[in-house]
Amino acid sequence: MPNETSAPYTLRFLNACRSFGDRPALVDAVKSYSYSELKGIVSGIMNLLTERFPDETMIGVVDQNDVYTYASILAINLCGKTHVPFNIRYPEEKLVVIAEKASVRIILSSYAFQCGNLHILLTLGITGGISEDFVPVKKSVNPAYLLFTSGSTGEPKGVPIYNHHLNAFFDFFLDGGVFYFDEKDRFLQVYETSFDVSVFSAFTPLLSGGCFYLLPRKTFAYLEIPKILSSCEITVLSMVPSMLHFLSPYFKQLRFEKLRYSFFSGDKLLNSLLQDWSTCVPHSVIVNCYGPTETTIVCSHYLWDAQKAVKDSFEGIVSIGKLFPGTNYVLRNAKEIGPGLLEGELCLCGQQVIDAYLNKENSEKFMEWTLDGKECRFYCTGDRVRVNTEGNLLFLGRTDHQIKAGGYRVEPAEIETALRQVSGNSLCVVMGVDSLQGSTQVVAFVEGKGDETELIRKLRKKLPPHCIPSRITFLDQLPLNINGKVDRRELCKFV
Amino acid sequence: MTMILDELNKVFCRVFHTKDLVITLHSDASSLDGWDSLTHVALISETEKHFKITFSFNEMMQFRNVGDLVKAIEKHLQH
DSSP, X not given: OOOOOOOHHHHHHHHHHHHSTTSEEEEOSSOEEEHHHXXXXXXXXXXXXXXXXXXXXXXXXXOOSSHHHHHHHHHHHHTTOEEEEEOTTSOHHHHHHXXXXXXXXXXXXXXXXXXXXXXXXXXXXXXXXXXXXXXXXXXXXXXXXXXXXXXXXXXXXXXXXXXXXXXXHHHHHHHSSSOOOOTTOEEEEOSOTXXXXXXXXXXXXXXXXXXXXXXXXXXXXXXXXXXXHXXXXXXXXXXXXXXXXXXXXXXXXXXXXXXXXEEEOSSOOBHHHHHHHHHHOTTOEEEEEEOOGGGSSOOEEEEOOTTTTTTTOBTTBOOOBEEOTTEEEEEEOSSOEETTOSEEEEEEEETTOOSOOGGGTTGGGEEXXXXXXXXXXXXXXXXXXXXXXXXXXXXXXXXXXXXXXXXXXXXXXXXXXXXXXXXXXXXXEEEEEEOTTSSEEXXXXXXXXXXXXXXXXXHTTTSOGGGSOSEEEEESSOOBOTTSSBOHHHHHTTO | OHXXXXXXXXXXXXXXXXXXXXXXXXXXXXTSTTOOHHHHHHHHHHHHHHHTOOOOHHXXXXXXXXXXXXXXXXXXXXX
C-alpha cells in the first residue's frame, strides 16, 4: 500500500474557496455556481457520507454532467474515500461488473438511476452540511479514484489512482513553471468523468481559482464546442484529437481569440491538423500530452511549435515530448532493456505511475528494473517510441493490437469475447481502422453468416458505446497467414 | 423535396452501411441507431459530395433532423 501523506490538491480547493468565494467555480446547463455555493453542496454531501456511511470507502458517482456530480467527487475525496465513476451510457451489465470488482455499494446521483441492487443516494438539492471550517481527511490509504479501462482478458481492469499520484500531477501543472493558470481562466470540460482527462479540465481551474464550463450532452455535442468557446470566452481547452478531426472541415470559419491554451491527449495527433488549427487559435499555446491512465491522466508534454514540429514528428504524428519531472522511463525490446536503447516499448516509473491494478490483476504489465542504482517498478505501456536528438519521444505505434477510439482505450479481446458470446461464432477479429474523417473506427469480422444490426443491438447491452464496432463484416472464412493466425493485413482489404 | 429525400436516403445507406434504411423528414439522432457526432460528420461530408454543395458551420449547427438537412440542401440547390 502506498505511503499516503496529506492531500494538498483538496487543500488547494479549500484555499481557492477561501480566496475566491464569490467568483464562479462551475457553470452547468442550469446556472453558474460560485466557490461558496459549490462548497456548500460539497459540505452537504460530506455530511451525508460521514453520518450515514462512515465505513463505506468505495463510492460510485453517476456522471449527470452537473454541479452535483463534481461536488460529489470533491466530497468523496475530502472524506478520504474513493470515487468510482459510473457512466450512464454504459450498459447495466457492465456497470454491475464494475460495482462488484470495485466493491461499490453506494452510488451518488442527482437524478433517479438504477443499477442492480446498488443503493442510490440522490444528491439533487443538497446543500450546507458540515461547518464552513471543515478539513479534509489528511491521511487516507484509499485511492482518490478508481477507473476501469478495457482489459485484454475481456474483463475491465481497475486502475487505482492515489492522492500522491494526483498531487504530483497538479504540482507539475500548477507549480511546474511551464503553465500558468489563475482566477481569470475559464476551462471547457468536454469529457465524461469515466475519462481521466476530465480530472484535468475540472480540477485544474478549481484548484487555481478559475472556473469550468460543462459541455452540454447533446447528440452532436462536439458541435457545441466552437459555440461555447466563443460565447463563454473560454481560455483553456483540452480535447482528444478525434474532436479536432470533427471540427477540421470548418477551420476556415473558426477563430478563437481568447484561447490561451489548447491541450490534446488520448490519441495520435497529426501535425498537419495542428498547423491548420493554429490559425484558429492565434494566441494559444498548443500542447500535445501523453499518458496512459496508469500514469495519472498524462505524464509527458510537447509544446508545439510550427517551425520545429515537422522535425519532431514521426510519419506526420506530433511528438509526445518529454516526461514530467518525477517520471522516468526505460525502453525495452524483445532482446534487451536499458537506457542505451533509442527505440522500443516505453516503460514508465515515478511519482505518477501506479504499482499495480486493482486486485493485482495483469501483473505482467509491470516489471522491476534498476535505474540509477535504485530498484524501480515500471509500468510497460505497450507503446513503441523513439527518442530523437532533442530528447523528445516520438510515438511509433503499439506492440499489440490495442485501439484508441475517440481517446478511449479499446482492447480488441474485450469486444471479441462479447462478440463470441452474442454471435455463437468462435472466430471473431476486432481491429481499428483509420476512417476518411481521420479518426479511428472499431470494426469487426466474424466467420460465417449473421445479422449485423442484431449483433450490434446485443453488443450494446454488454459493452460501452466506444467499444461498439461501427461495422461488422461476415466472411465465409477469415484469411490466415502462414503461421495459421488470422491475417489482419489481408482483413484490411475487406474494410 | 421528395427527390432530395430519395437521394439523401442513398447517402444515409452508404454512411450507415445498410441497404434497408428508410429515412423520413422526421428522422433524427434519437430514431437512428449509431447517428452520433462522428457519423454526423461523415453524413454531412457525404451529403456535400453527393449534392456538390458546401454547408457553413452555422448551417450545420442548425441540423436537428433529416427535414432540416433537406431544407438546407434545397436552399443551396436553388442558388
